[in-house]
Amino acid sequence: MRNTIGIWMVHKAEAGVKKGDYSMITKMQMFGVFLTAATTGIPVALAVIFGPSLINTILSYTPEWLTNGLTVAGGLLPAVGIGLLLRYLPAKEYFSYLVIGFVMAVYMKIPLLGVALVGAAIA
Numbered sequence: 001m002r003n004t005i006g007i008w009m010v011h012k013a014e015a016g017v018k019k020g021d022y023s024m025i026t027k028m029q030m031f032g033v034f035l036t037a038a039t040t041g042i043p044v045a046l047a048v049i050f051g052p053s054l055i056n057t058i059l060s061y062t063p064e065w066l067t068n069g070l071t072v073a074g075g076l077l078p079a080v081g082i083g084l085l086l087r088y089l090p091a092k093e094y095f096s097y098l099v100i101g102f103v104m105a106v107y108m109k110i111p112l113l114g115v116a117l118v119g120a121a122i123a
Contacts, residue, residue, distance in 0.1 A: 002039045006032060097122070 009028040016024025046054060059067070091098055101119060104110045110118075 002035060005035060009035075 009032055013025045013028040016022070016028075086098075097119065101115050104115045104118065105112060
């Protein structure tokens, strides 16, 4: 939601510039600061002030179907990340290296840093 409002603010600032109202840039910038403080700063401040008790209270009122859905979505994130990487990297050219890294990480139980260091040495 914050990003959607941010797009509106950019268009508003651009419209102000086209009309010669350069103060609109400052107004929209300050509005953006307050928007970020409201959407990020206040929740973080509440979590810091009230600590885990606030978070546990919120979680106790959160429906189980929502927490289960978030757990499933969190489990899918690594697969989505790998899928995005494979889409933009030249995986067809270097597929053998991809398989070697996968085997090292999954079957040989080598930590990811070790796989990365071997990859850097090969490169």
